[in-house]
Amino acid sequence: MVRMIMHGCNGKMGQVISEICKGDGEIEIVAGVDPYTGKENGYPVFASIEECSVEADVVVDFAAAPAVDKLLDYCAGHQVPVVLCTTGLSEGQLARVEEVSAQVAVLKSANMSLGVNMLLDLLQKAAKVLAPAGFDMEIVEKHHNQKVDAPSGTALALADAINGALDQEYAYKYDRTQERKKRERYEIGIQAVRGGSIVGEHEVIFAGTDEVIEIKHTAYSKAIFGKGAVEAAKFLAGKPAGRYEMADVIAGK
Numbered sequence: 042m043v044r045m046i047m048h049g050c051n052g053k054m055g056q057v058i059s060e061i062c063k064g065d066g067e068i069e070i071v072a073g074v075d076p077y078t079g080k081e082n083g084y085p086v087f088a089s090i091e092e093c094s095v096e097a098d099v100v101v102d103f104a105a106a107p108a109v110d111k112l113l114d115y116c117a118g119h120q121v122p123v124v125l126c127t128t129g130l131s132e133g134q135l136a137r138v139e140e141v142s143a144q145v146a147v148l149k150s151a152n153m154s155l156g157v158n159m160l161l162d163l164l165q166k167a168a169k170v171l172a173p174a175g176f177d178m179e180i181v182e183k184h185h186n187q188k189v190d191a192p193s194g195t196a197l198a199l200a201d202a203i204n205g206a207l208d209q210e211y212a213y214k215y216d217r218t219q220e221r222k223k224r225e226r227y228e229i230g231i232q233a234v235r236g237g238s239i240v241g242e243h244e245v246i247f248a249g250t251d252e253v254i255e256i257k258h259t260a261y262s263k264a265i266f267g268k269g270a271v272e273a274a275k276f277l278a279g280k281p282a283g284r285y286e287m288a289d290v291i292a293g294k
Contacts, residue, residue, distance in 0.1 A: 043068040043278045046097045046121070048112055049104030050086060051075040054126070057267040058101060059083075068275055071095050074104075090115045098278040101270050102127050109134055113141045122146035122277045126153055126270055128194055139284065148277050148285040151198035153269035157243070158287040160258050164199060164245055165206035167256065172207055176249040177224060183234040183242040191233035195243055200229050203245075 045062065049055045050073030059082055062070050072095035073086040080086070087093045090112050100123040102112055109127055113134075116123040122145055125138065141147055152158065172178065182196040192215065204211055214228045224230070241260035246253060260266075269287065276290045 042066075043099060043275050044071045044097045045069065045274050046071065046093060046095065046100045047073045047084075048090060048100050048102040048108070049075060049127075050082060050084075051077045051080050052103060054103035054263060054267060054270075057264055058103065058270060061264070061267050061271050065271060068271060071097055097121055099124065099274045101274050103270070106130055106134065110137065113137055116147075117141045117144045120145055122280060123148070124270055124273045124277055125149040126266070129190075142284040143282060145282050146277050146280040146285060147283075148273050148287070148289070150269075150273075150287040152195040153266040153273065153287065154258070154260060155269050155272065155287070155291065156258050156260075156265065157195060158269075158291055160243070160245075160256065161199065161202040162288065162291075163256060164202050167247060167254070168203040168206045171247045171249065171254065172203075172209070172211075174249065176247040176254075177230075178203060178211070179230040179232070179246040179248065181232045181234065181244045181246070183236070183239045185238050185240065186235050188235060191235065192231045193233070193241070193243075195241070196231050196233070199243060199245060200231060203229060 045068055047055050047058060047070050059070060062068050070084050072084055072093055073082055074090050074093055075086055076088055078086045078088055100116060100121055102123060103126045106127055106129045138147060138149060180196050180199055182193050184193060200213055209227055211227045211229045214230045244255060244257040246255050273290050276293055
């Protein structure tokens with residue numbers, strides 16, 4: 042049984058993951074960390090990671106960026122692997138992630154969905170065949186009206202995956218309204234849509250002469266990110282120090 046600390050346990054994703062773990066016989070949340078401790082979770086909750094006195098095999102983090110610094114210090118000091126799901130980290134924090142990964146196992150991904158990470162692999166294979174054949178590549182991402190960043194981190198990860206598979210680097214094009222000229226040959230268009238309660242939708246279009254291929258992922262609830270995080274936690278427990286990705290979780294299945 043994998044013993045897990047849920048960092049950010051009383052947030053929306055923390056509560057989603059708590060419910061997922063209740064029905065998973067391979068993992069157990071033994072402690073939670075959250076500034077708000079007034080909720081009953083069935084496990085002890087500490088106001089900060091420094092106060093946590095419960096031994097665990099792995100930490101899953103879905104908190105806020107300011108809390109990541111102390112979390113990384115804790116994981117390095119206690120030699121506890123961490124699945125880092127918090128987004129919006131500064132350049133300094135990202136550098137610290139790399140430093141800590143030399144001391145303990147750290148898994149960080151732009152998107153915790155198993156489906157999205159399978160999509161990354163599919164896109165690399167498709168791009169290697171279609172881009173040299175002259176296909177244009179476009180990404181359209183859709184999210185709810187409360188999302189503040191555009192394009193999404195996942196859209197950028199999709200574009201990075203495509204670029205990483207190719208010899209020719211493609212420039213990213215975020216907005217075509219400011220200039221009137223035809224599409225450049227070596228570019229990946231990325232368009233963001235914000236509205237309603239859309240959880241997350243990412244579509245990659247490969248447009249060639251007389252044929253179009255579309256590869257799409259749709260998230261219908263945040264539970265998919267929680268499920269991915271739980272699978273990542275089970276994978277990471279007991280792993281040696283190093284930097285891991287969701288691709289490693291998928292490869293290990």
